[in-house]
Amino acid sequence: METLTNCPVCEKSDFQEFLTVEDYTVSHQQFQIQQCNSCRFLFTNPRPAEEEIGTYYESQDYISHHDDAKDLMSRVYNSVRDYTIQQKIKLINTHSFQKGTLLDVGCGTGSFAQAIQGNGWAVNGTEPDSGARGVAQGRLGNQVYENIYSTELAGQQFDTITMWHVLEHVHRLNETLEWLYAHLKPNGLLVIAVPNPESHDAAKYGTFWAAYDVPRHLYHFTKSTMKLLLGKHRFEVKKTLPMWFDSFYVSMLSTKYKDQKIDMIDSGTTGLLSNWKGRVAGQKEINTSSIIYIIKKK
Numbered sequence: 001m002e003t004l005t006n007c008p009v010c011e012k013s014d015f016q017e018f019l020t021v022e023d024y025t026v027s028h029q030q031f032q033i034q035q036c037n038s039c040r041f042l043f044t045n046p047r048p049a050e051e052e053i054g055t056y057y058e059s060q061d062y063i064s065h066h067d068d069a070k071d072l073m074s075r076v077y078n079s080v081r082d083y084t085i086q087q088k089i090k091l092i093n094t095h096s097f098q099k100g101t102l103l104d105v106g107c108g109t110g111s112f113a114q115a116i117q118g119n120g121w122a123v124n125g126t127e128p129d130s131g132a133r134g135v136a137q138g139r140l141g142n143q144v145y146e147n148i149y150s151t152e153l154a155g156q157q158f159d160t161i162t163m164w165h166v167l168e169h170v171h172r173l174n175e176t177l178e179w180l181y182a183h184l185k186p187n188g189l190l191v192i193a194v195p196n197p198e199s200h201d202a203a204k205y206g207t208f209w210a211a212y213d214v215p216r217h218l219y220h221f222t223k224s225t226m227k228l229l230l231g232k233h234r235f236e237v238k239k240t241l242p243m244w245f246d247s248f249y250v251s252m253l254s255t256k257y258k259d260q261k262i263d264m265i266d267s268g269t270t271g272l273l274s275n276w277k278g279r280v281a282g283q284k285e286i287n288t289s290s291i292i293y294i295i296k297k298k
């Protein structure tokens with residue numbers, strides 16, 4: 001384990017306890033989420049060091065003990081995946097300067113990367129999990145590397161870089177943002193999607209909120225701390241967009257952590273309410289369970 005003594009966003013050292021959360025899927029250990037008293041950034045602290053976090057991604061326990069739930073969640077997830085992928089492609093084509101090269105950081109098995117490649121983009125990916133990376137390589141034609149520091153990516157600059165629920169997992173946060181700045185073209189588009197701890201479902205489920213997902217989620221970004229972090233690295237947020245489905249998916253998982261079984265009625269109504277409260281309604285910014293940040297260089 002390692003303990004951060006400086007806030008990753010503002011570098012100050014004055015923190016307070018925010019919430020204690022259990023790792024519901026793998027270790028069942030308790031972790032602290034701390035809040036910086038200066039910039040309000042939320043982060044898991046202490047946290048497993050980079051070289052020991054791997055064991056917290058091995059979910060054998062989760063699979064063997066919760067087969068029914070796993071199957072239900074997988075079915076729900078797969079049934080909307082194709083739709084959400086098409087929505088992602090649409091938003092990238094809307095906000096990008098041109099259709100060119102794209103890097104999907106943390107591409108998993110490459111579903112999104114393959115789909116946007118079929119849409120006319122030249123796609124590269126990174127994925128630390130060797131199993132997932134192998135699948136992605138088969139789909140994309142080998143342009144998938146272990147991480148952003150792979151030598152093949154060294155001299156490249158991309159028109160678009162995407163990070164779908166990835167930045168909250170990255171140990172070297174500031175270093176990663178510097179890398180993104182160096183590898184994005186001057187008029188390039190950066191898309192970052194992360195959970196939103198200020199959403200209605202986060203408030204409702206509290207310590208059971210599935211998107212805290214400690215210790216795999218090292219940071220819990222709000223709109224305000226995301227903007228501070230990006231500003232520090234010469235990026236600016238152009239727009240925030242909702243992820244409607246995440247409100248339901250995260251609510252379902254949260255009811256399972258709370259009551260050991262999925263409550264469809266509770267999670268359905270919470271998801272609806274979360275999307276309703278988080279929608280654009282004469283406000284400048286959305287506040288759904290997860291948020292997509294549309295980002296450009298300053």
Ligand SMILES: [Zn+2]
Nearest residue numbers: 007010036039
């Ligand atoms: Zn801070």
